[in-house]
Amino acid sequence: MSVLGQAARTYLAAYTGYVTYLPGGVSPDQTGQGNTSQPYAVYQSISRQRQRTTSGAVVATTERVQVTVVGETRSSSQATANWIAAAITATPSRQTVGSLFIHSWRVEEESSSNEVYQDGSDESARIISIEIVGTYTE
């Protein structure tokens, strides 16, 4: 379960343009069965690292979460990925999202891929993955 991903979803859902850019919503791991609205996004935790004092108390947690945007066209998925990146970058510093206190977060790596016809699946998709790295205190 990605704590930062969940916070990002809460944040994006309240951000201007959510309905336009993410009609399919944001879901953990995979989108809901029967979801036909695209683009949609899913998130998954890649790694989580805790910083501790000598007493063992956790000072902060740094998490890397991958957000995968899936769209019917390259332009639509790219526009959504750009919108997510712009939304995260808009408030990069200290903030409270839900019950999570985020010290900082930023967008790092972005990669594109394409799922073509005749590969065994029933539809094609243009996929963009971006990674959000953030440090927070629970």
Add this chain to the structure above:
Amino acid sequence: MAVVLPLGTTVTLTPATGTAITLNALSVTGTTRSVAMADVTALSDYILKKLPSRVDPGTVQFEVYLDDTATATNSLKTLRDWQATVTGSSIGYNSVTLSINFPGSTIDALVSYQGYIMEVTEPSVAVGDEALRFSVTIQVTAV
């Protein structure tokens, strides 16, 4: 009985004047306590003769993260004030005792240093995932 260290270890700093603080220590680098050797070789000796002389208690350094508290109660300011407080034309120093409280039941008070704060660094600020850190060096005067 062996214990696993150092998780569970707390570090406190007690000044000669003022109230003790518990440090948010990320690490403590212990001192190198050494003894200087005096050369007592006579001209007639064909082997160098040396005897232990003065003990050098060394320095101890610890790394802490920057507290997100008010300036007046922030440990960075407190440590700076203990290092040296300039009042008019005079400088006041405060001797401190650094105690490392191991989680063990028998060695909890094993390591304690008394001395003066000689160096307080300030956090390096950069885009990163790390807690803002600074380090403090104490010149040990008694162990």
